[in-house]
Amino acid sequence: MHRFANPAQFNRLADAVMPWAMVATVLLFGAGLYYALAGSPPDYQQGESVRVMYVHVPAAWMGMFVYVVMAVASFAALAWRHPLALLAGKAAAPIGATFTALALITGALWGKPMWGTYWVWDGRLTSVLVQFFLYLGYMALWKSMEDEEKAGNAASILALVGLVNIPIIKFSVDWWSTLHQPASVMRLDGPTIDGAMLVPLFLMAAAYQVYFTVVFIWRMKFEINNRKLSVMRSVDMGH
Amino acid sequence: MSAQPSVSSVFVALVRRDMALAWSQGGASLLALGFFLIAVSLFPFGVGPEPQILARIAPGVIWVVALLACVVSLDRLYQADYEDGSLDDLTLSPLGLVGVAGAKVLAHWLSTTLPLAIAAPALAVLLNLPDAGYPVLVASLLIGTPALSLIGSIGASLTVAVRRGGVLMFLLILPLYVPTLIFGVGAVDAAVTMSDPLPHLALLAATTLVATVVGLAASAAALKLAME
Numbered sequence: 001m002h003r004f005a006n007p008a009q010f011n012r013l014a015d016a017v018m019p020w021a022m023v024a025t026v027l028l029f030g031a032g033l034y035y036a037l038a039g040s041p042p043d044y045q046q047g048e049s050v051r052v053m054y055v056h057v058p059a060a061w062m063g064m065f066v067y068v069v070m071a072v073a074s075f076a077a078l079a080w081r082h083p084l085a086l087l088a089g090k091a092a093a094p095i096g097a098t099f100t101a102l103a104l105i106t107g108a109l110w111g112k113p114m115w116g117t118y119w120v121w122d123g124r125l126t127s128v129l130v131q132f133f134l135y136l137g138y139m140a141l142w143k144s145m146e147d148e149e150k151a152g153n154a155a156s157i158l159a160l161v162g163l164v165n166i167p168i169i170k171f172s173v174d175w176w177s178t179l180h181q182p183a184s185v186m187r188l189d190g191p192t193i194d195g196a197m198l199v200p201l202f203l204m205a206a207a208y209q210v211y212f213t214v215v216f217i218w219r220m221k222f223e224i225n226n227r228k229l230s231v232m233r234s235v236d237m238g239h
Numbered sequence: 240m241s242a243q244p245s246v247s248s249v250f251v252a253l254v255r256r257d258m259a260l261a262w263s264q265g266g267a268s269l270l271a272l273g274f275f276l277i278a279v280s281l282f283p284f285g286v287g288p289e290p291q292i293l294a295r296i297a298p299g300v301i302w303v304v305a306l307l308a309c310v311v312s313l314d315r316l317y318q319a320d321y322e323d324g325s326l327d328d329l330t331l332s333p334l335g336l337v338g339v340a341g342a343k344v345l346a347h348w349l350s351t352t353l354p355l356a357i358a359a360p361a362l363a364v365l366l367n368l369p370d371a372g373y374p375v376l377v378a379s380l381l382i383g384t385p386a387l388s389l390i391g392s393i394g395a396s397l398t399v400a401v402r403r404g405g406v407l408m409f410l411l412i413l414p415l416y417v418p419t420l421i422f423g424v425g426a427v428d429a430a431v432t433m434s435d436p437l438p439h440l441a442l443l444a445a446t447t448l449v450a451t452v453v454g455l456a457a458s459a460a461a462l463k464l465a466m467e
Contacts, residue, residue, distance in 0.1 A: 078460070078464075126417065130414045130417055133410070133413075133414035134414055136410065137407075137410050137411040137414065140407055140410055140411075141397060141398075141407070141411065144398065144401045144404065144407055145400055145401055147400075150400055150464065150465060150467075153461075153464040154397045154398070154400075154461055154464065154465070157393075157397060157457050157460055157461050157464070158393075158397055158411060160457070161393055161415065161453055161457050162414075162415075164449070164453070168418075
């Protein structure tokens, strides 16, 4: 664990992963978008608008995934005083917030033709909206104090408290029967989606995942350099 | 050399002190109660005075305004003691920080959020709540208001070192209030529509229990980190 606490070590690992992740992002988005937009059949009920799914569902998955990444980083930061973990949470939050916003917006655009409304206050939509607010609160807490470490610690506690929302999002469609369809991919008895749609869905999910890796490494490097800069500045000013 | 006071006597003393401060001049309790009364009575002007509409929205309006009134009263829960250093002294008491948070939350509930539950039926009259709703409205607020104080304590402790943390606290706390609000309003709505409010009340009680565990632990951790 503490092997990665060294920024130089992290930078070496990041530089090794980065070129592969960038190539994989381009290839997977290329293949994923082709299958999503052209290479897969329209749905027998939804027609062409089913293609929103290939943008919407991976975005919703990533919104939750990044939240868990942020919470794990927060836990490491609080439990082991791990300075890179604190920055990892900070680096992940805006990416996760963007994925969540993308899921909410594409969901609304998909909902209008399918359900006849952009928004309903059901369990799934509400809990994802709460997740978005939790990201905003986390980022606002980071910005609220001059002492970066104090701000980061407070934000980390909020991230851990907000973790209770993740199972609520996952199971909301089973607990409350609503317009949002129940799980059709992550099921114990196997997916109920046709294979021709699973291919683009998984390609897009993989593309989002490596895209996250690329942006996350970028933001981590930015945060590490930022931290170095502020340390140098405070030394300069004789603090 | 005096004997170490017992944990329970320190706890009771802290609860009494905080309650006295809350009800003294400049305390938050009367302000929260006043906010509750005035904000609820704005709704008939906003949505119109039709009794059916008011009756339909009464449980939701009362619950939403109660939780807003709770947040309004929270911004000095830890901050005053943090700024004048008494929080550092309290840390050294035999209570421990979880005990300090517990005492302060209990005092906040007794002095500020519990009066909201007691005042609620009077406001429900103004909003024309159907008769069947009253017992459940009070029951749901009695069960749910501790969760409001407990979850609010998380936001108050996280923003304790932030100079103007009031608005930030709203942003942090309100999303966490959503389950409490859903189950609280659900219970009253069930009673009004003559269905069984018990499942909602049970879920509300579960929310309060979870909030007790998470709220006190998170508040204690946040206070500890803020005082380093």
